[in-house]
Amino acid sequence: MATQQTTTAGRLLVAPSVILLFLWMIVPLVMTIYFSTLHFILTDPDSRSFIGLQNYIDFLSDPDFLGALRNTLVLVGSVLVISVVGGTLVALLMDQQIYGQSIVRLMVIAPFFVMPTVSALIWKNMLMNPVSGLFAWLAQSVGLTPIDWFTNAPMLSVILIVSWQWLPFASLIMLTALQSLDEEQKEAAALDGVGAIPFFFYIVLPHIARAMTVVILIETIFLLSVFAEIYVTTNGGPSTTNIPFLVYELAQHSYDVGGASAGGIVAVVLANIVAFFLVRVVGKNLEN
Amino acid sequence: MGSIELVKVRKDFGGFAVINGVDLKVEDGEFTVFVGPSGCGKSTLLRLIAGLEDISSGQVLIDGKDVSRVGPSQRGLSMVFQSYALYPHMSVRNNIAFALKMAKQPKDVIEQKVKKAAGILNLTDYLERKPRQLSGGQRQRVAIGRAIVREPKAFLFDEPLSNLDAALRVQMRLEIGDLHQSLKTTMIYVTHDQVEAMTMADKIVVLNKGEVAQIGSPLELYNRPQNLFVARFIGSPTMNIATGPSAAKRGATTIGIRPEHVDVSATAGEWPAKVRLAEHLGSDTYVHVEVDDIGPMTVRLGGEAPNQPGQRIFVTPQEPRIHRFDQQGLRVGG
Ligand SMILES: Nc1ncnc2c1ncn2[C@@H]1O[C@H](COP(=O)(O)OP(=O)(O)OP(=O)(O)O)[C@@H](O)[C@H]1O
Numbered sequence: 001m002a003t004q005q006t007t008t009a010g011r012l013l014v015a016p017s018v019i020l021l022f023l024w025m026i027v028p029l030v031m032t033i034y035f036s037t038l039h040f041i042l043t044d045p046d047s048r049s050f051i052g053l054q055n056y057i058d059f060l061s062d063p064d065f066l067g068a069l070r071n072t073l074v075l076v077g078s079v080l081v082i083s084v085v086g087g088t089l090v091a092l093l094m095d096q097q098i099y100g101q102s103i104v105r106l107m108v109i110a111p112f113f114v115m116p117t118v119s120a121l122i123w124k125n126m127l128m129n130p131v132s133g134l135f136a137w138l139a140q141s142v143g144l145t146p147i148d149w150f151t152n153a154p155m156l157s158v159i160l161i162v163s164w165q166w167l168p169f170a171s172l173i174m175l176t177a178l179q180s181l182d183e184e185q186k187e188a189a190a191l192d193g194v195g196a197i198p199f200f201f202y203i204v205l206p207h208i209a210r211a212m213t214v215v216i217l218i219e220t221i222f223l224l225s226v227f228a229e230i231y232v233t234t235n236g237g238p239s240t241t242n243i244p245f246l247v248y249e250l251a252q253h254s255y256d257v258g259g260a261s262a263g264g265i266v267a268v269v270l271a272n273i274v275a276f277f278l279v280r281v282v283g284k285n286l287e288n
Numbered sequence: 289m290g291s292i293e294l295v296k297v298r299k300d301f302g303g304f305a306v307i308n309g310v311d312l313k314v315e316d317g318e319f320t321v322f323v324g325p326s327g328c329g330k331s332t333l334l335r336l337i338a339g340l341e342d343i344s345s346g347q348v349l350i351d352g353k354d355v356s357r358v359g360p361s362q363r364g365l366s367m368v369f370q371s372y373a374l375y376p377h378m379s380v381r382n383n384i385a386f387a388l389k390m391a392k393q394p395k396d397v398i399e400q401k402v403k404k405a406a407g408i409l410n411l412t413d414y415l416e417r418k419p420r421q422l423s424g425g426q427r428q429r430v431a432i433g434r435a436i437v438r439e440p441k442a443f444l445f446d447e448p449l450s451n452l453d454a455a456l457r458v459q460m461r462l463e464i465g466d467l468h469q470s471l472k473t474t475m476i477y478v479t480h481d482q483v484e485a486m487t488m489a490d491k492i493v494v495l496n497k498g499e500v501a502q503i504g505s506p507l508e509l510y511n512r513p514q515n516l517f518v519a520r521f522i523g524s525p526t527m528n529i530a531t532g533p534s535a536a537k538r539g540a541t542t543i544g545i546r547p548e549h550v551d552v553s554a555t556a557g558e559w560p561a562k563v564r565l566a567e568h569l570g571s572d573t574y575v576h577v578e579v580d581d582i583g584p585m586t587v588r589l590g591g592e593a594p595n596q597p598g599q600r601i602f603v604t605p606q607e608p609r610i611h612r613f614d615q616q617g618l619r620v621g622g
C-alpha cells in the first residue's frame with residue numbers, strides 16, 4: 001500500500017468482511033455476557049431478572065468448580081506431555097529409512113481424522129469395555145483380572161483417548177521439523193563424534209523447539225474445550241468433569257442459562273489467561 | 289601424521305558406478321586438490337575418505353591402516369562443509385568447542401584450544417555470537433575453527449569458498465594457504481574452480497566421470513596434460529584444439545595449443561583467421577578468432593592489442609608448445 005489513496009481504498013474493500021467477522025464474534029460474546037448477569041432459569045421464565053454478578057459468585061463458589069478446574073488442568077497437562085513426548089518419539093521413528101514408510105505415515109496420522117465422538121465410542125465399547133473389550137481379553141489371556149477402566153480410572157481413560165487423538169498431530173508436525181534438519185549438520189555431528197543422545201539433546205531438540213511450542217499452543221486451545229470424549233465415556237462425575245462439561249451440566253440439567261453463561265465467560269477468561277502466558281513463552285521461543 | 293591412500297576405491301549408487309576404481313596417495317602434509325566438472329564424483333570421493341559414505345569395494349588407508357570399516361569420528365579427520373554446517377543455536381565458542389566437549393576433554397584444555405583457534409582465525413571478538421549474526425567469511429572461519437581444534441590427521445574441504453563473493457574468496461584462499469603453511473597438516477580440498485586448484489595445490493587430482501584423469505603438480509598438469517580431458521579442463525582461457533591436416537602433419541589426431549602460446553601476424557602465418565571479438569582486460573587482451581577450416585580459437589596477447597572485429601589476421605602456434613594427442617585422446621610424445 002504505497003499511497004494514501006490505495007490505503008483508503010484497501011480499507012474500504014476489506015471493511016465488509018472485517019465487520020462481518022467482528023459481529024460474528026462479538027454478538028454471541030455480548031449476548032453471553034448479558035445472559036450471565038440475569039437470573040434466567042428455563043423452567044421458570046417469568047422470574048427472569050437482573051442480578052449483577054451473582055451468577056459468577058455462584059459459579060465460582062460452586063463446590064464442583066474447583067474440581068472441574070483441576071480436572072481441566074490435569075487433562076490438558078497430561079495430554080500435552082503424552083502427545084509431545086510421544087509425538088517426538090514417533091517422529092524420530094518415522095524419520096528412519098524403513099520399508100513402507102509412506103504407508104506407516106498414513107496409518108499414524110489416521111486417528112486425527114476420526115471424529116472425537118466416534119473415537120471415544122470405539123475406545124469405550126471395543127477396547128476398554130471390561131467384559132467384551134480388547135484390553136479385557138488381553139488381560140484375561142495372560143491371567144489377569146480385567147480393569148473396569150471407566151469406573152476405576154476414569155480420568156486416565158479420558159486422558160488415553162484424547163492423547164490417542166492428538167498424538168498423530170504432534171507426530172506429524174515434529175516429523176516435518178525433523179526432516180528440515182540440515183543433512184550436512186548431521187554429518188558434521190557424525191565427524192565431531194556426537195553420540196545419539198547428545199545429538200538429540202544438543203542438536204535435534206533445539207531445532208524442533210519451535211515446532212514443539214506451536215504444537216503445545218494449538219493443542220492447549222483445543223484441549224481446554226474437550227467435551228465429547230467425556231460425554232460419551234464417563235458422562236461427567238467428580239473425577240472427569242472439566243469446565244466445559246460443568247457449563248453443559250448447568251445449562252442442560254438445571255436449565256440455568258444465566259449460570260451456564262457465567263461459566264462460559266469464566267472459561268473464556270481462563271483460556272485467555274492460559275493463552276496469554278503461552279503466547280509469551282512461544283513468542284520468546286520463536287524470537288531466536 | 290596424516291597420509292591417506294586409496295586402493296581401487298569404488299562406489300556404486302543404485303548399480304551405477306559413481307567412483308570407478310580410484311587409486312591415489314596423499315602424502316603427509318600435502319595440500320591436495322580434487323578438481324573436475326560438476327557431477328564427476330569429487331564430493332563423493334571426499335565423503336568416502338571421511339567415512340560419511342561406505343565404499344562399495346577397495347580400501348581407504350590412513351597412515352597405512354585400513355579404515356574402510358571405521359566410523360567417521362574414529363578416522364581422525366575434520367571436514368569443512370560447503371554450507372558450513374554450523375550448529376545454529378550454539379554460540380561460536382560452543383560450535384568450536386563441541387567436538388572437544390563430546391570427547392570429554394577437561395574444561396581448561398578446551399578453553400585454551402578454543403582461544404588458540406579463535407586467535408589464529410581472528411574470531412576472538414565474535415566468540416559469544418550466534419552463527420546467524422556472522423558474515424559469510426566469518427562463518428567460514430568458524431567452520432575451519434571447528435575443524436582445527438580437533439587436531440585432525442587431515443582436513444577435508446568440500447568447496448568451502450563457493451558461497452563467498454569473489455574478493456572474499458581470494459582472501460580466504462590465502463588464509464587457508466597460510467593455515468596450511470603454519471599447521472603443516474594434510475589437506476584435501478574439493479573445488480570445481482581450476483584457478484583455485486592451480487593456486488592452492490601441491491598436488492592436483494583431476495577427476496572425470498568417477499575416474500582419475502591425471503594426478504600431478506599444477507605445472508605438470510599445465511605443461512604436460514596426459515589426455516585431452518585434462519588439456520581442456522586446466523588453463524584459462526581453455527586450450528585451443530585443432531584436428532585435421534594441421535594435426536596429421538604433426539603426427540597426431542588432435543593437437544592443442546594454449547591461448548598464450550599463439551603468435552599473431554597481419555601478414556603471414558600458419559592459420560588464416562578472422563577476428564570476432566577482442567576482450568580488453570587491461571593487462572591482457574583475449575582475441576577470439578574464427579580460424580578458416582578449423583573453427584573458433586582464443587589468442588592471449590600481452591598488454592593492449594589493437595585488433596578489431598572483422599579484421600583478417602594470421603595465427604601461428606609456437607611449435608615446442610604444441611600438445612599432441614592420439615585417437616584415444618592420450619598424449620603423444622614428450
Ligand atoms: N546419494 C546418492 N545417490 C545417488 N546418486 C548420487 C548420490 N550422491 C551422488 N550421486 C551421484 O554421483 C555423482 C557424483 O556426485 P558428486 O556429488 O560426488 O559430484 P561432484 O563432483 O561433487 O559435483 P559438484 O561439483 O556439482 O559438487 C552424481 O552423478 C550424482 O548424481
Ligand SMILES: [Mg+2]
Pocket residue numbers: 330331332447
Ligand atoms: Mg560436490
